[in-house]
Amino acid sequence: xxxxxxxxxxxxxxxxxxxxxxxxxxxxxxxxxxxxxxxxxxxxxxxxxxxxxxxxxxxxxxxxxxxxxxxxxxxxxxxxxxxxxxxxxxxxxxxxxxxxxxxxxxxxxxxxxxxxxxxxxxxxxxxxxxxxxxxxxxxxxxxxxxxxxxxxxxxxxxxxxxxxxxxxxxxxxxxxxxxxxxxxxxxxxxxxxxxxxxxxxxxxxxxxxxxxxxxxxxxxxxxxxxxxxxxxxxxxxxxxxxxxxxxxxxxxxxxxxxxxxxxxxxxxxxxxxxxxxxxxxxxxxxxxxxxxxxxxxxxxxxxxxxxxxxxxxxxxxxxxxxxxxxxxxxxxxxxxxxxx
Numbered sequence: 028x029x030x031x032x033x034x035x036x037x038x039x040x041x042x043x044x045x046x047x048x049x050x051x052x053x054x055x056x057x058x059x060x061x062x063x064x065x066x067x068x069x070x071x072x073x074x075x076x077x078x079x080x081x082x083x084x085x086x087x088x089x090x091x092x093x094x095x096x097x098x099x100x101x102x103x104x105x106x107x108x109x110x111x112x113x114x115x116x117x118x119x120x121x122x123x124x125x126x127x128x129x130x131x132x133x134x135x136x137x138x139x140x141x142x143x144x145x146x147x148x149x150x151x152x153x154x155x156x157x158x159x160x161x162x163x164x165x166x167x168x169x170x171x172x173x174x175x176x177x178x179x180x181x182x183x184x185x186x187x188x189x190x191x192x193x194x195x196x197x198x199x200x201x202x203x204x205x206x207x208x209x210x211x212x213x214x215x216x217x218x219x220x221x222x223x224x225x226x227x228x229x230x231x232x233x234x235x236x237x238x239x240x241x242x243x244x245x246x247x248x249x250x251x252x253x254x255x256x257x258x259x260x261x262x263x264x265x266x267x268x269x270x271x272x273x274x275x276x277x278x279x280x281x282x283x284x285x286x287x288x289x290x291x292x293x294x295x296x297x298x299x300x301x302x303x304x305x306x307x308x309x310x311x312x313x314x315x316x317x318x319x320x321x322x323x324x325x326x327x328x329x330x331x332x333x334x335x336x337x338x339x340x341x342x343x344x345x346x347x348x349x350x351x352x353x354x355x356x357x358x359x360x361x362x363x364x365x366x367x
Contacts, residue, residue, distance in 0.1 A: 156218025256284025
């Protein structure tokens with residue numbers, strides 16, 4: 028049976044070291060003498076004692092915790108990003124605290140207040156965008172270092188995200204070369220990505236001498252992209268059809284709904300000559316390779332986005348005042364699958 032120690036004082040006495048020395052060890056094991064470190068580690072192996080590092084950190088001006096705020100953890104895109112960011116932060120000796128705003132401006136503002144109350148060292152935030160409470164987030168940026176990822180709010184806060192100019196140009200060029208020019212299925216402009224993508228689609232089409240065609244209801248604010256893709260496609264197919272045979276969707280989740288509605292109407296999606304529609308999209312959502320047919324898309328660089336976001340925040344936390352790049356736009360990669 029391991030020895031039981033309820034407090035740090037109890038454990039320090041059993042180790043034969045002072046409480047300040049033990050506290051110093053838990054902050055940085057290399058900061059104490061090798062012999063002392065060995066004594067403490069031997070005692071830890073024979074004890075059930077676990078230091079409450081979170082409670083200890085709250086007594087300081089700044090903790091070793093990092094806040095992470097995303098619109099939703101139900102979306103596998105954000106789940107993937109959070110997972111990568113969490114692991115990277117842990118490797119750097121920080122404890123990640125994840126909060127979802129669930130697409131609500133009120134819950135996003137509450138998340139910023141919570142982050143402040145926890146005295147985190149800094150935060151990585153994917154803001155809602157259009158419906159963000161800018162005053163709440165601005166208050167946070169004035170208190171601690173912040174880095175936006177995936178999407179941003181206007182201002183000087185560093186940002187790491189996708190290069191929508193490059194990604195839309197690449198997929199429009201591919202679709203025009205491989206078949207009918209694409210028409211663009213837009214979504215509500217919940218953040219800067221949706222606005223930038225439709226604008227860059229139109230620019231890319233005009234550069235190729237093609238007429239851009241944009242459709243889709245952008246008035247209703249919603250993050251339920253699969254549903255609106257399905258409902259709008261089903262409605263259009265029942266009222267004369269879609270405006271083109273190659274559909275470029277604003278994101279993969281919208282494409283999931285489009286493909287499901289096409290299937291329900293007996294249409295074949297794919298790039299073969301006997302198919303009725305080609306469907307392509309953007310993001311390389313973790314489920315995109317498993318649709319039927321598998322979805323052609325622009326793959327955002329998850330690893331680089333997570334890594335550069337953490338590196339930028341750590342640079343801001345560096346007491347030596349390391350310089351950071353204000354905006355990092357990462358190129359995406361065309362992933363050609365069977366849908367287009």
